[in-house]
Amino acid sequence: MSRRAQGPRLYLRKRRVDRRTGRPLPDVWFIRDGEVEIGTGCDRDSLLDAEKALSVYLAAKFRPEAPEAPDRRRDPARIYVAEVLAAYITARAPSLKLDLSTAKAMVNHLTGWWADRLLVDVKRSTCKAYIAFRKKQPDARYKDPEKAPRVSETTASRELDILGGAIDWWNGEDTLTTRPKIWRPKPPPSPRDALTRRQAACLLRAAMGYFRTEDGGWIRRGKSAQANRAHLRRFILIGFYTGTRPGLIPKVLWEESATQAWADLKGGMIYRRGRAEREQRTKKRPIVKLPPRLLAHLRRWRRIDLAKSSQITTVLHHGGEAIAGKIRTGFEGCVADAGLPAEVTPHWMRHTAATWLMEANVDPWQAAGYLGMTRATLEQHYGHHRPTYQASAAESTRRVK
Numbered sequence: 001m002s003r004r005a006q007g008p009r010l011y012l013r014k015r016r017v018d019r020r021t022g023r024p025l026p027d028v029w030f031i032r033d034g035e036v037e038i039g040t041g042c043d044r045d046s047l048l049d050a051e052k053a054l055s056v057y058l059a060a061k062f063r064p065e066a067p068e069a070p071d072r073r074r075d076p077a078r079i080y081v082a083e084v085l086a087a088y089i090t091a092r093a094p095s096l097k098l099d100l101s102t103a104k105a106m107v108n109h110l111t112g113w114w115a116d117r118l119l120v121d122v123k124r125s126t127c128k129a130y131i132a133f134r135k136k137q138p139d140a141r142y143k144d145p146e147k148a149p150r151v152s153e154t155t156a157s158r159e160l161d162i163l164g165g166a167i168d169w170w171n172g173e174d175t176l177t178t179r180p181k182i183w184r185p186k187p188p189p190s191p192r193d194a195l196t197r198r199q200a201a202c203l204l205r206a207a208m209g210y211f212r213t214e215d216g217g218w219i220r221r222g223k224s225a226q227a228n229r230a231h232l233r234r235f236i237l238i239g240f241y242t243g244t245r246p247g248l249i250p251k252v253l254w255e256e257s258a259t260q261a262w263a264d265l266k267g268g269m270i271y272r273r274g275r276a277e278r279e280q281r282t283k284k285r286p287i288v289k290l291p292p293r294l295l296a297h298l299r300r301w302r303r304i305d306l307a308k309s310s311q312i313t314t315v316l317h318h319g320g321e322a323i324a325g326k327i328r329t330g331f332e333g334c335v336a337d338a339g340l341p342a343e344v345t346p347h348w349m350r351h352t353a354a355t356w357l358m359e360a361n362v363d364p365w366q367a368a369g370y371l372g373m374t375r376a377t378l379e380q381h382y383g384h385h386r387p388t389y390q391a392s393a394a395e396s397t398r399r400v401k
Helices: 047-061 081-095 100-114 124-134 153-173 197-207 223-228 230-242 292-308 329-337 348-359 364-371 375-385 391-399
Strands: 009-013 028-033 036-043 210-212 218-220 262-264 269-271
Touching: 009 047, 028 047, 036 047, 036 100, 047 081, 047 100, 081 100, 081 153, 100 124, 100 153, 124 153, 197 210, 197 230, 197 329, 210 329, 223 230, 230 292, 230 329, 230 348, 348 364, 348 375, 364 375
Parallel strands: none
Antiparallel strands: 009 028, 028 036, 210 218, 262 269
């Protein structure tokens, strides 16, 4: 006799492990309804918020079968935020710029706080309250919540961007009578910092398994640690040589693709988007010509991968498995072992590549195309690194008497 279905209920998912890092994850409340599981984004101590998320789910599931009022989907006072987020992530997830796991995690965090709120409740005060709430929570990537840093304001703002996108998507389907506006704090100015060539060399050496001692010496870790960072060596070299956005590098395939970035080893190119992918209005992904040294590395890596397994499809992989999500934790370890400031992130590789091109006095039009940014952006943020920067103006002062 088959077991009787228990109906929608909450359960605490325990002892989860991050498949990418192997680190334990915090226990989280989930809604289980038959074979369906929905994350609430609520940790062990947030049972009340999880119960609110369950009540919203139950209300949506057991809504009367009578035809829905035609104007309900246009009235912010009758639409739950959780309903909008659920519809958005289902319909838009495949085409979001974020990877799917990151997008779902953000929606789970949003749902946990906005669960019992309506669209009409989305306003400046509630957005500020959400950011204040998230800034008190530990970063879920860390094993010990007590020692983990708190969620940054930037992360909370990006989550609100997802909420704003969900509202825009809903409004495109059913025009809202009043369209709520998302409030976000002003973003901090980007440092646009770059590493020196010596610092870049230290970072690469750390990816090879070394760590720097307090007296400036280097000690190499064991073979397992060296193997564990093999994908980071590839990540760092591609980042510094091409300036490709760090979120795109793990997606580069060995073979031609219609839907994903890929490396053409015969032509010496990396196609930053698949043959059938459309170019985005922002964050363009043009083809990049590979420098001879990097092309030699890629060909060598391909030979190594083929010798291990013909099933390896991506340039970056960990133990033969494609990298899921962003590369952050491993990169942070390399930064620490290289003795670099903790604020160095993968995006610094792009800043560094742009700075080095300007320092080499490369033509701005060619440099912008190589990096996949507009010439205006390149000159605005990196043009001052050119040896000829303001040369004409400085020369003209010689004629002033």
